[in-house]
Amino acid sequence: MMAAPDAFALPPRRRAERLSVAVVSELVELIVTGQLAENQLLPPEGPLSDYFGVSRTVIRESVKLLEEKGLVIVTQGRGTQVARSGSWNMLDPLVLSALIDNDESLGILDELTTVRASLESAMAGAMAARRTDEELTRVEHALQFMRDSQHESDAFRQADVVFHLTVMELSRNHLAENIAKRLYLRALESSRFHGLGYENAFQSTLDEHALVVDAIARQDVAAAEQAMSHHIVSSWQRRRFEPPRD
Known part of the structure; x- marks a missing residue:
């Protein structure tokens, strides 16, 4: 026994x-x-x-x-x-959370958007430069998932996140992916980051993502970088609310 x-x-x-x-x-x-x-x-x-x-x-x-x-x-x-x-190590989870949670002026979220746009545009360009047919199919499916979800806010938001994470992964730039993902996912936890609703939000978001996919499909590096950067910055500007003044 x-x-x-x-x-x-x-x-x-x-x-x-x-x-x-x-x-x-x-x-x-x-x-x-x-x-x-x-x-x-x-x-x-x-x-x-x-x-x-x-x-x-x-x-x-x-x-x-x-x-x-x-x-x-x-x-x-x-x-x-x-x-x-x-x-400060602003990528430290505790520091980053404190910065975002206390960002009443939205200055940190403005800076985060600038950094994120730079990193994600570089990753979109990298994907465009060397994407395979299988990788293009993955990002096209991510865009279609957004289209299929556009009449339900939570599902659309999740599909939007999946799209960005897919491009990050397929860029094969692991350092940029790690930094951008950490910034992006933490920002998503903030109601200030989601900001205000605006007219034609679903359609404008879809149109901007479609430009990214089109550039990747054509393997146009500069266009992919520009489309991704423009989407991230302009989307934030549209939903950003004006903080109250003292």
């Missing part, structure tokens, strides 16, 4: 690590919103420990995580200083 296997032993729970995640999340938001301004020194460990109600060990772990995200600079003898925003 075979002996019963040993039961799986759960590792010790790391309470300090879980606490540091919560502390980091709050500090990231304070930095991103400017409540802790660039070049400002964070309070010492003692006051931070009292403020968050955690040990100094948790504070040290939290500061280390902030440093890894590029949000702070730790200098011996000087303390912990908030880094310039240009040094």
